[in-house]
Amino acid sequence: MPAKAVEVAGAALVIRPVRRADLDAVIAIDATVTGLAKRKYWLSVYRRYGTGERRDQQFLVALTQGRVVGFVIGEVRDWEFGSPPCGWVFAIDVDPQQRLKGVGTQLLAAISAGFRRGGVRTLRTMLARDNTLMLSFFRSQGLMAGPLMSLETQLEDPA
Numbered sequence: 001m002p003a004k005a006v007e008v009a010g011a012a013l014v015i016r017p018v019r020r021a022d023l024d025a026v027i028a029i030d031a032t033v034t035g036l037a038k039r040k041y042w043l044s045v046y047r048r049y050g051t052g053e054r055r056d057q058q059f060l061v062a063l064t065q066g067r068v069v070g071f072v073i074g075e076v077r078d079w080e081f082g083s084p085p086c087g088w089v090f091a092i093d094v095d096p097q098q099r100l101k102g103v104g105t106q107l108l109a110a111i112s113a114g115f116r117r118g119g120v121r122t123l124r125t126m127l128a129r130d131n132t133l134m135l136s137f138f139r140s141q142g143l144m145a146g147p148l149m150s151l152e153t154q155l156e157d158p159a
């Protein structure tokens with residue numbers, strides 16, 4: 001995907017595939033949300049989604065004045081849970097200082113455009129029930145409850 005420039009709150013916003021040099025900023029933004037700098041985890045996410053080798057995997061960053069202010073990660077999954085191929089967004093984060101300026105909206109639009117280019121027509125995500133911020137954001141982008149639900153159980157220790 002070529003870099004795409006849009007204007008958000010009067011400032012130029014560039015959205016492009018992540019580069020290795022962006023990772024420190026990605027880790028720092030994630031740490032503001034989770035409280036943990038998970039360097040090893042992010043390196044493995046970069047190797048899996050960030051190298052641009054697979055068209056169905058996207059790891060995009062948003063920059064203003066050359067500084068990373070947000071990112072989004074997702075992939076196309078085929079026939080998972082019996083469902084036709086759809087685009088999953090499994091991470092989106094905007095620097096707390098840069099929120100409510102439309103950056104999240106532009107990141108979701110960019111990854112959605114990539115999914116459309118890949119031929120899928122459905123966008124999916126998963127979020128914690130009590131994450132009202134994420135719920136407000138995704139609802140504002142037109143996402144609603146879908147046909148799948150999540151189920152889980154705690155596994156016993158092996159005998």
Ligand SMILES: CC(C)(COP(=O)(O)OP(=O)(O)OC[C@H]1O[C@@H](n2cnc3c(N)ncnc32)[C@H](O)[C@@H]1OP(=O)(O)O)[C@@H](O)C(=O)NCCC(=O)NCCS
Pocket residue numbers: 033090091092093094095098099100101102103104105106133134136137138140
């Ligand atoms: C959710 C998030 C990505 C939104 O990014 P953003 O750049 O602030 O979003 P936008 O400015 O594009 O907002 C779009 C819409 O989302 C909704 N929204 C965003 N932030 C909101 C808030 N704090 N309260 C209520 N609604 C909100 C609004 O409807 C907003 O539209 P409006 O500004 O016209 O009212 C950002 O708040 C974030 O990174 N939060 C933490 C995410 C997180 O927990 N990630 C870890 C799990 S993946």
